[in-house]
Amino acid sequence: MAKNPEDFNRKFKIYVDFERPPEIELPLIGFLFNCRGILLQWQYVKDNILEFNLDKLPPGNRNRKIDPEQLKLFIAPASDKKITRVKTTQELQSYKAYEPILRLNDNNVLDILPIPEGLSIFWIKCKCRVSGKVSKWFNFGNGWEDLPVCRARVHICEVDPIMFWIRKIPDHIIAKVPDAVLNPKFKVPIPIPDPGPYQRIERFPMMSGGLNEENIFKTQSLPEMRKETLSLLPELGPEIKQQFASGNLNVIRDTIVKNYALLHPWFCFWPWWWPYFYRCQELAVVETNAAGRFEKNIYYNCFSDKPDIYIWVEYMIDGVWTTVYKPPKPCNIHWNYVCGTDINIHLTHPRVAGDCCCDCELIGEDVWIRTLGHTSVSHIKQGHQMLAPPGQSVAYDRIGLTDAGAAGDSFLVTTVDDYKRPFGGSPILRMGFGPALPNANVYYYRWSYRQRANADLDFVGDSYKPLPPKGGEVRKGYQYRYKDANDDWQWAPESKKLGPFTVGPNDNLYIIPPEEPTMAPFNVPADSHPHWHQETYYMDTIQFDTTVIQNFENGLYELKLELFDQAGNLFQNIPKANFKTPRHDDARYSENAPNVLLENPTATNADAFNMLIRVDNGQCVGDIYTVNVNGTPASSNCCGFVKYKPEGVEAVLELSFKATHPTDFAEFSFGVVKGTCEGFSIANAKGMVIDSASGYTLNTATGVYSRSFTPIELLGECYEDGAGKAAFAETLHIISTATDGISRVARDYSRTVAFALEP
Known part of the structure; x- marks a missing residue:
């Protein structure tokens, strides 16, 4: 104990040493907090010396009286530069920081004990490559195909070894483990997951022939349910049971650490345990390439087993990074991951688009009208066709309907050319533009609509009206790079307004975006390395809500796409070959739009693109x-x-x-x-x-x-x-x-x- 703490020097040094020096040199950093957990300073350890100067604190803290023995010191490895962003003691937990006890010796010098070997071994890292692929099933007319998902953001996390966290788990939690395992009293057993990675790939309900009905009379007694569930759990040997029954919390902790893989299925029974036993540290965030692949070198503790990896995925939807895959941790961890082996993830989120392509730019001034949502415009019936449903005899007119499948189909079975679906909700019209656009002649686009018939298909005389965008405007998002306060590169989202604009004699016009945000008319600075969230060869052009548009009642509608020059004048008599639509048999390939989808077609030219769709939001x-x-x-x-x-x-x-x-x-x-x-x-x-x-x-x-x-x-x-x-x-x-x-x-x-x- 110090003879006189009042004589404490506010500029001081602390000698840092290891209980057992590591085999490799480890850069170290120290964080000093006051007794209320407020960060005062951080400094790197140089030549085993950690030096702080409290006279350099902000004015509000500089002159406050400080009891050195009430300060909190944390020492951690500094190999990860992100550690300098730490502001709280909680953030340091993921770095496995050492918290020594500060003591003034008789010479009023602060001393700490050496860094314990039991902690420093967690600071020595080995390299491991984490790789895999993100994909999703898509339908392209006559079949399903598992395709890569590009530009998905993959979060790679490592589950911290239980041997590190076990001492930090509160005693009252540890005390509950033996009774929960030895004398399980769960009221409603939940399914026992695989101890290894558990991934449920949701194929397509519309490919199933029926609906799985639950038999409401098929029940079990609670003892039967308990017996059946317990039979799925791994058997615990007499030694483990004896150690759990000892009542000694230290013995119980050690037993959990030594038998963690065996106990994992038991822990999955009680979700309230998961935050204590499954702490996860994010190691990297990477984007998938055009093949849907990702890879990243991570570093794990050389002393312990191979890393336990957990993955979750985001995808850019409507300009916002949206979580599209984040299963529960305990049942979806890749235990003892073998470095370099692929982790393959299948997405099922309906808004994830299949537009990965390494060389998909269109040609010249081509305009490819692709889909409503993911439904190919070539799979929307444009003529009258009276047919009955399979197995039934009453016919109905298929005009304006689509044969495409959809997420959430349940027992609904769809087959090619069996048109039974109208459109409802909020469809998105998706298109592609050639690299020569925009130019002086073709600069803007506009979608319009008019009703052609009511729900009974009786003719309705109507004129074209601009199609109002959901949310009032259309924006095109992009991502750009910037440097943060630590001089590290970071990514951020931004967007540009495409419309609607009034230009010259016409209103409700939308800018045809260039291939890159750096090009006119947006001219985003090139040094920020911007790129569109959606490539211009396959992008959302407008989303409209059929449930709120005035007078948009159930019936048959015609949607028209027109092009305008830079002065806002309507551009007509366009070469027909500039209008492209997907092929009926494979929507990944284009073809010249047929006359039925063109306005005023001649042998070589047309004025616009148009198509018929049936709209119906009826209630069952x-x-x-x-x-x-x-x-x-x-x-x-x-x-x-x-x-x-x-x-x-x-x-x-x-x-x-x-x-x-x-x-x-x-x-x-x-x-x-x-x-x-x-x-x-x-x-x-x-x-x-x-x-x-x-x-x-x-x-x-x-x-x-x-x-x-x-x-x-x-x-x-x-x-x-x-x-x-x-x-x-x-x-x-x-x-x-x-x-x-x-x-x-x-x-x-x-x-x-x-x-x-x-x-």
Whole structure:
């Protein structure tokens, strides 16, 4: 203890040494905080000396009385330059900093003990290359393909070794571990994840033939659930159980460290433990290239096992970095990652676009009208075609509809050239522009619309009106580079307004953006290395909300794309070959736009591009009705039983439900389950709400489907010569088929009811 702390020199030196010197030289840095955790200074360690000068503090702190023994000192490795940005003691935890106790010796000199070997071993790093690929499934007309996702931002994190954090976990948390493992009392078991990386690749529900219905009668007792769940957990040996039962917290901590891989599935049971046992440090952020690949050298603790890697991904959507992949940490960690092996990630987020290409620039003044959302404009029916849905007989006109799949399709099955979808919600018109644009002749574009027919396809006389953009304007985002306060390069987002503008005689015009933000008319400084979030060969040109545009009721609409010169004058008589559309069989390839998609086409020229789309935001309506017995609703009491043998004679039983949509753009799935019996499908039905389906007859006036059954047909193995009984559940799902070009526009209905049959 110091003889006189008042004589403490505010400019002081501290000798820094190791309990066991590392084999390689480690640069060190020291952070000095006051007793309230406010950072006073940081300094590098030079020649084993850490020197601070408190006379150089800001004026508010410079003259305050300081008790040196109340200061907080942290020493950490300085190999990562980002450590100089640290402002709090909490931020230093990820650097595994050493916090010595400051003591004044008899000569009023501050002393600390050497850095312990048990900590410094975590400061010695080895190199490891983390690599992988980010991709997503896309449909291009006649099939699905797994394609790379470029310019995704991949966050590479390392889960800190439990041996470092175990001493910092509070005693009351450690004390709960033995009882939770040895005497599990969980009320509702959750699925046990794989100890290794767990990735669920969501393929496409629209490729499935049906909807997985949950049997509401299939249950387990709590003891059965516990037994089944415990059987999935790894067995703990008698030695581990004995150590957990010791009651000694130090022994329990050591047992957790030594058997962490074995205990991981147990820890996944209690999410409230995860923040204590799964601390993650972000090591790098990298962007995927045109092949969707990423790689980065990281550094991990040489003393411990291979790094445990966790990955999450962002993607630029509407000018904002949006998280598109971030699964729960405990079940998605790549334990003991083998350096250099690929970590492959499949995205399912509907707004992630498949526009990676290393050499996709268009030619000259080409204008490629590509998609609504992700729906190819070549898969929107432009002519009348009367066809019935598969398995049904009532035909409907396919004009303006698309055959594209969509996220959230559930049991809806789409096939090529089976046009059943209108558009709704907020579609995005996506286009590409050639490198010779903009120029004096072709400088602006404008989208307009007019209604051609109502929901019943009766003709409507209408004139073109400018298509209003969602949010009031269209901006094109880009990313640029700048230097921060530490002279390190950083990236930031910015955007330029494309429109609407009034220029010359016309309004609602939008600038055709150049290939790079550095080019006119935007002229972003080249030294900031800017690049567009979306390349000009495949970009959003306008998003419009069909639910809020005035007078945009359900029906058939014509969308028109016009081009204007730099003075705002309409440019017509354009070479037809300048207008491109995707090929019907493969949307990655272009073709000259057919005449049906052009305005006033001649042998060589056209005035504009136009196309027909059907718009429908209708709401599904449904219900499930009481079982009819001999044509009369069953008069069941509150016990829920329906008598199928009134007065000793077996009755005709009728199941009925309602499934409607204002314009029939919906599909239904009606399912019946019997107790816990398997394979009961005799009463199930599925189809478009336009017609009878699966043996159920549609009353077109009421929208009610009905079908009659005998008791033995419904009871089956439960019939017991006319004396049996059984419980049933009826489930009805009605889903709208409309799409915004990416996701299904859900205007759905669902209900589940139950009944029981008895003689």
